[in-house]
Amino acid sequence: MNDAVVELNNLKKYFIINKGFKEKKLVVKAVDDVTLTINKGEIVGLVGESGSGKTTLARVLLNLTKPTDSHVIFNGINLSKAKRKEIKKFRTEVAVVFQDPASNLNPRDTVMRSITRPLILHGMPKKLAKEKAIETLELVKMDIRYLNSYPHQLSGGQLQRIAIARALVLEPKVMILDEPTSALDISVQAQILNLLIDLQEKFKLTYLVITHDLNVIRYISDRVAVMYLGKLVEYGPTEEVINNPKHPYTMGLMAASPILNPHDRNKEKHIMQGDPGSLINLPSGCHFHPRCPYATERCINEAPANLILDSHQVACFKYENMKISECID
Amino acid sequence: MSEELLRLKNLYVDYKVKDGYLSAVKNVSFTIEKGEIYAIVGESGCGKSTIAHTILRLLPDHNEIIKGNIFFNGEDINKFTEKQLESIRGKEIGMIFQNPLDSLNPVYTTGFQVAEGIMLDNVTKEEAWNRVIKLYNDVKMSDAEKRAESFPHELSGGMRQRVMIAMMLARTPKLLIADEPTTALDVTIEAQILNIIKKLRDDFGTSVMLITHNFGLVAEVADRVAVMYAGEVVEQGTVYDIFDNPKHPYTKLLIKALPRITKTEGRLQTIDGTVPRLTEIIPGCRFENRCPYAMDICKEKDPEIKTVNKFHSYRCHLHEGGEI
Numbered sequence: 218m219n220d221a222v223v224e225l226n227n228l229k230k231y232f233i234i235n236k237g238f239k240e241k242k243l244v245v246k247a248v249d250d251v252t253l254t255i256n257k258g259e260i261v262g263l264v265g266e267s268g269s270g271k272t273t274l275a276r277v278l279l280n281l282t283k284p285t286d287s288h289v290i291f292n293g294i295n296l297s298k299a300k301r302k303e304i305k306k307f308r309t310e311v312a313v314v315f316q317d318p319a320s321n322l323n324p325r326d327t328v329m330r331s332i333t334r335p336l337i338l339h340g341m342p343k344k345l346a347k348e349k350a351i352e353t354l355e356l357v358k359m360d361i362r363y364l365n366s367y368p369h370q371l372s373g374g375q376l377q378r379i380a381i382a383r384a385l386v387l388e389p390k391v392m393i394l395d396e397p398t399s400a401l402d403i404s405v406q407a408q409i410l411n412l413l414i415d416l417q418e419k420f421k422l423t424y425l426v427i428t429h430d431l432n433v434i435r436y437i438s439d440r441v442a443v444m445y446l447g448k449l450v451e452y453g454p455t456e457e458v459i460n461n462p463k464h465p466y467t468m469g470l471m472a473a474s475p476i477l478n479p480h481d482r483n484k485e486k487h488i489m490q491g492d493p494g495s496l497i498n499l500p501s502g503c504h505f506h507p508r509c510p511y512a513t514e515r516c517i518n519e520a521p522a523n524l525i526l527d528s529h530q531v532a533c534f535k536y537e538n539m540k541i542s543e544c545i546d
Numbered sequence: 547m548s549e550e551l552l553r554l555k556n557l558y559v560d561y562k563v564k565d566g567y568l569s570a571v572k573n574v575s576f577t578i579e580k581g582e583i584y585a586i587v588g589e590s591g592c593g594k595s596t597i598a599h600t601i602l603r604l605l606p607d608h609n610e611i612i613k614g615n616i617f618f619n620g621e622d623i624n625k626f627t628e629k630q631l632e633s634i635r636g637k638e639i640g641m642i643f644q645n646p647l648d649s650l651n652p653v654y655t656t657g658f659q660v661a662e663g664i665m666l667d668n669v670t671k672e673e674a675w676n677r678v679i680k681l682y683n684d685v686k687m688s689d690a691e692k693r694a695e696s697f698p699h700e701l702s703g704g705m706r707q708r709v710m711i712a713m714m715l716a717r718t719p720k721l722l723i724a725d726e727p728t729t730a731l732d733v734t735i736e737a738q739i740l741n742i743i744k745k746l747r748d749d750f751g752t753s754v755m756l757i758t759h760n761f762g763l764v765a766e767v768a769d770r771v772a773v774m775y776a777g778e779v780v781e782q783g784t785v786y787d788i789f790d791n792p793k794h795p796y797t798k799l800l801i802k803a804l805p806r807i808t809k810t811e812g813r814l815q816t817i818d819g820t821v822p823r824l825t826e827i828i829p830g831c832r833f834e835n836r837c838p839y840a841m842d843i844c845k846e847k848d849p850e851i852k853t854v855n856k857f858h859s860y861r862c863h864l865h866e867g868g869e870i
Contacts, residue, residue, distance in 0.1 A: 402590055403589065403761065403800060406803070406805075407805070407817075430805075431733070433805050436807060436814070470733065473736065477762055477765055477805075479786055480786075482766055482767075488737045489737075492705070492735070
């Protein structure tokens with residue numbers, strides 16, 4: 218169980234904004250010092266507000282952009298130094314499903330063409346590819362009569378199934394799902410979530426699920442990573458992170474997350490004030506200190522390092538010199 | 547409490563489409579009382595926004611047939627002339643939309659746009675501007691003076707929605723229609739906006755009609771809820787009735803489809819099938835093709851409304867004999 222599929226060590230991805238000829242160049246630290254390991258066969262949820270660098274992290278993982286510092290290690294292979302052949306193999310092993318399926322499927326391609334395309338690109342004969350496409354469509358519980366449909370003829374839930382089928386067709390080991398259900402209605406969301414879990418269990422897949430919906434994360438993932446302004450602030454087993462969050466930001470996020478039971482509404486909760494802030498104008502020290510109720514002088518001047526407490530990883534001064542057993546209150 | 551503000555009675559809205567009519571809202575009746583938060587939930591295409599637009603007559607002209615009554619403060623505003631309705635829009639009934647960027651003019655400062663509404667009531671410019679700053683403080687906008695001079699593109703999504711709320715508040719309407727007010731926002735900002743809406747109700751006694759697809763919001767703030775499916779209100783009741791004791795099969799399934807568990811505890815409930823085409827005439831229940839309890843009668847006869855208690859009612863053939 219404990220084989221790392223994806224390893225990141227102090228990964229950084231900076232973007233440079235050139236504001237003009239004479240202006241100073243700005244550095245946007247979209248992903249800053251992220252250390253994270255994803256093990257084989259686990260579902261990791263990645264949460265954070267918009268602009269926290271979730272999608273940039275996914276793009277770096279997918280090797281769609283190169284990291285500024287450090288590397289992505291996938292199955293023991295360093296992607297920055299990988300050979301062409303290794304990259305090609307990597308492309309079959311990692312698949313991605315994006316948020317809005319309607320804009321990711323070619324409107325002029327039939328379902329069949331969309332699904333067989335990756336197979337043909339990787340050298341499978343057309344006839345075999347078609348058989349494989351039918352097989353995959355059955356896996357995602359779609360009727361094969363939709364094979365010759367175009368995307369505009371399908372509903373949102375059906376399109377998401379097609380997107381999942383297209384991702385699955387190369388038999389990947391890792392799937393990155395960027396907001397897989399946020400464009401869908403509740404009943405369809407339930408169908409897609411169930412489907413994703415069934416597929417994961419059947420093929421022992423590894424998922425990285427990016428979402429802002431904590432209820433979805435709680436349902437689907439084994440571990441949760443929380444990002445805030447480019448930093449990974451907390452990473453640990455889902456139950457611990459949701460029920461006993463360590464980082465003040467995670468606490469605020471949990472309090473803000475909509476309850477799904479009206480009987481809980483009178484429970485006292487602390488609502489985080491202020492805006493998420495922007496990556497262009499980063500606060501000094503700990504990025505969270507302007508919104509943090511526990512902020513001290515030190516937080517303003519110094520950025521906390523990642524503390525590793527048993528299975529839990531947290532970036533906050535509060536937990537220095539503590540073992541996880543002492544933190545549980 | 548218990549004073550009626552808005553009452554819809556047998557409202558029907560049909561859209562004219564290429565080959566006939568699409569029945570977007572069918573026989574909808576409900577009452578919103580003073581000072582309550584009434585939520586309308588349903589999946590996309592169920593007609594919840596159509597209702598909101600019908601109340602304020604914002605639907606595109608000559609494209610629909612509206613039948614039924616909309617009583618606001620005892621008067622049927624559906625029979626009002628355009629001019630009479632003008633006096634209600636904004637002043638008596640305010641509305642905020644999903645995407646504030648679509649509702650704000652990009653070439654004017656936000657403060658000016660809010661002041662514009664205030665000046666409709668014959669207020670001087672200076673006074674209007676002072677009111678804008680006060681309103682910005684009311685909606686917890688940090689740095690109110692500076693923000694009033696900002697253009698919409700200079701503000702974040704949460705701040706833009708605050709501008710919309712300030713604009714709506716400017717004329718202290720009795721009813722606020724909020725159409726998916728937080729869908730485009732982050733959860734932390736969503737919680738802040740919800741708090742503002744709650745505070746509005748508590749401080750000014752404003753009634754709120756909250757239109758959403760998010761059951762989380764409903765559980766968080768609503769007093770009473772109407773669940774819509776394919777143009778019909780299938781069930782309505784207090785928020786506790788709907789969450790603890792749903793009666794209609796659709797509500798039952800939907801509540802079970804919410805991700806409230808973890809995957810080790812089991813799978814989520816799903817609802818198979820799709821919404822029927824509303825351009826076709828459906829003589830029976832509109833949920834019949836997806837309902838696990840469907841009977842023969844469901845296909846033929848439109849179910850009648852059954853009442854459980856004063857607030858709680860639903861539309862289903864079941865229960866005639868016994869429990870589900």
